[in-house]
Amino acid sequence: MQNDEIIRKINQLLIDEIEIEETQINPSADLKNDLGIDSLDFVDLFVIVENNFGFKMKAEEMADVKSLQDFYSYIINRINPN
Amino acid sequence: MIYEFHHLVPTPPRYLTTLFHFFTISPISMSRVVITGMGIYSVIGQNLSEVKDSLMQGKSGIIFDPVRKEMGFRSALTGMVSRPQLKGVLDRRMRIGLPEQGEYAYISTLEALKHAGIEQSYLDAHEVGILFGNDSSALPVVESVDILRQKKDTMMIGSGYIFQSMNSTVSMNLSVIFRLKGVNFTLSGARASGSHAIGIGYLLIKQGLQEMIICGGAQEINPESTASFDALNAFSIRESEPTRASRPFDRDRDGLVPSGGAATVIIESYESAMKRGATIYGEVIGYGFSSNGEHISMPNVEGPVRAMQKAIQDAGIKSSEIDYINAHATSTPAGDSNEAKSINTVFGSSRPLVSSTKSMTGHEMWMGGASEVIYSTLMMNNGFVAPNINLDHPDEVTAKLNIATKTTPFEINAFLSNSFGFGGTNSSLIIRKSR
Numbered sequence: 208m209q210n211d212e213i214i215r216k217i218n219q220l221l222i223d224e225i226e227i228e229e230t231q232i233n234p235s236a237d238l239k240n241d242l243g244i245d246s247l248d249f250v251d252l253f254v255i256v257e258n259n260f261g262f263k264m265k266a267e268e269m270a271d272v273k274s275l276q277d278f279y280s281y282i283i284n285r286i287n288p289n
Numbered sequence: 290m291i292y293e294f295h296h297l298v299p300t301p302p303r304y305l306t307t308l309f310h311f312f313t314i315s316p317i318s319m320s321r322v323v324i325t326g327m328g329i330y331s332v333i334g335q336n337l338s339e340v341k342d343s344l345m346q347g348k349s350g351i352i353f354d355p356v357r358k359e360m361g362f363r364s365a366l367t368g369m370v371s372r373p374q375l376k377g378v379l380d381r382r383m384r385i386g387l388p389e390q391g392e393y394a395y396i397s398t399l400e401a402l403k404h405a406g407i408e409q410s411y412l413d414a415h416e417v418g419i420l421f422g423n424d425s426s427a428l429p430v431v432e433s434v435d436i437l438r439q440k441k442d443t444m445m446i447g448s449g450y451i452f453q454s455m456n457s458t459v460s461m462n463l464s465v466i467f468r469l470k471g472v473n474f475t476l477s478g479a480r481a482s483g484s485h486a487i488g489i490g491y492l493l494i495k496q497g498l499q500e501m502i503i504c505g506g507a508q509e510i511n512p513e514s515t516a517s518f519d520a521l522n523a524f525s526i527r528e529s530e531p532t533r534a535s536r537p538f539d540r541d542r543d544g545l546v547p548s549g550g551a552a553t554v555i556i557e558s559y560e561s562a563m564k565r566g567a568t569i570y571g572e573v574i575g576y577g578f579s580s581n582g583e584h585i586s587m588p589n590v591e592g593p594v595r596a597m598q599k600a601i602q603d604a605g606i607k608s609s610e611i612d613y614i615n616a617h618a619t620s621t622p623a624g625d626s627n628e629a630k631s632i633n634t635v636f637g638s639s640r641p642l643v644s645s646t647k648s649m650t651g652h653e654m655w656m657g658g659a660s661e662v663i664y665s666t667l668m669m670n671n672g673f674v675a676p677n678i679n680l681d682h683p684d685e686v687t688a689k690l691n692i693a694t695k696t697t698p699f700e701i702n703a704f705l706s707n708s709f710g711f712g713g714t715n716s717s718l719i720i721r722k723s724r
Contacts, residue, residue: 225381226380226381245382247382247448248382248448250444250447250448251385251447251448251449253444253445254444254445254446254447257444257445263442263444
């Protein structure tokens with residue numbers, strides 16, 4: 208899966224599953240403060256990522272994921288490690 | 290009577306009484322408790338107006354559910370309501386923690402608050418509590434464990450199921466949705482849960498500990514929640530005639546029909562209602578409770594008698610002042626018979642009109658104690674008694690009661706509502722027209 212396709216898919220999942228407003232989607236957006244994704248929503252992201260990208264996120268790897276760009280990068284690196 | 294600096298005990302120790310006398314401290318009166326709002330989401334109507342019409346028409350909400358038959362149920366009969374569509378109404382976080390019965394309770398509570406003329410700004414500015422009756426949340430438990438068994442990873446369960454699964458799910462969710470700041474818990478008292486919730490709310494307001502409480506009961510309808518009950522052979526198998534299956538007090542009754550939905554009753558102190566200029570739909574004047582102390586599922590006569598007598602004593606009225614009894618009667622052979630004997634023991638001389646609205650609604654279980662207060666209050670405010678439908682032939686015990694088999698124009702000044710449950714828990718509430 209190409210990187211831009213991964214990003215499009217992440218955006219669509221955030222809109223459909225977490226109900227983030229499309230206008231809020233911005234790579235620099237802070238997941239917590241700008242998008243309102245709290246610790247409970249993160250639990251649901253684990254489910255969404257596994258169901259849609261086929262791998263398990265690890266909680267310890269999410270510590271440095273603050274912005275949407277960080278999240279894109281994390282998913283891209285897990286899918287396309289090289 | 291209650292004393293200002295000793296709120297928790299109605300009767301103070303003798304030495305305190307002496308002190309009151311010595312210092313001439315006057316006791317203050319307990320608060321009167323009134324009903325100022327109601328909301329209902331039921332198998333006979335999804336709001337007060339629809340429900341009132343169904344009660345007047347004697348309309349049944351019972352259906353045959355083929356899904357239950359396919360699952361292996363002995364009886365596929367049930368009450369049924371549609372699931373409310375809350376997307377776009379509540380945000381995602383509020384929705385995903387709400388189980389089926391929580392959705393029903395949200396809708397009934399919205400109606401009750403509107404009926405009471407209470408807006409969110411009032412809830413934000415006052416200490417309003419919530420007490421709901423709920424005694425299961427089976428489907429979310431089943432679904433989350435199914436996910437675990439399939440995925441072998443708890444992380445795949447997601448964040449919503451825990452808040453859907455707990456018995457306190459309704460009070461837990463609604464207190465957050467409506468930003469409530471008062472008392473907040475759930476009562477699990479089997480099929481008397483909703484009645485006990487109103488009873489405990491009444492006591493808290495009466496004692497001056499709360500000004501307003503959102504009380505009610507909620508009941509899930511999904512088959513998973515009633516499968517183990519079906520296993521007890523307790524349900525009617527009159528599957529060829531769903532609307533005639535629930536027949537409380539009838540000679541040919543063969544079991545109850547499970548049902549559900551939600552009912553919300555706003556109760557508040559008389560002073561609070563007056564201050565708000567609220568319409569008063571009834572006054573809660575008596576709550577009686579008891580436990581049979583016998584069998585886990587077999588009801589007796591003596592326990593309900595004590596509950597009814599305690600409610601009458603609490604209300605400070607004579608039994609002859611009760612004009613109507615909304616019976617618990619669920620259409621089971623033993624339960625209806627024992628309740629008939631209980632009612633006859635307490636009310637044999639005055640013989641008030643009796644009906645079981647479960648003949649139309651089926652057994653709304655955790656919700657029933659609250660919904661039946663609403664059904665009866667609607668009757669009281671609209672001058673009629675709803676019929677005990679399907680009562681074609683009373684048996685020798687039930688024939689002793691004065692049962693309304695047809696819609697009866699009738700002035701109710703005070704009614705008693707019975708709710709009994711497994712473990713022998715009994716609750717009787719008395720409501721009268723506000724004076």
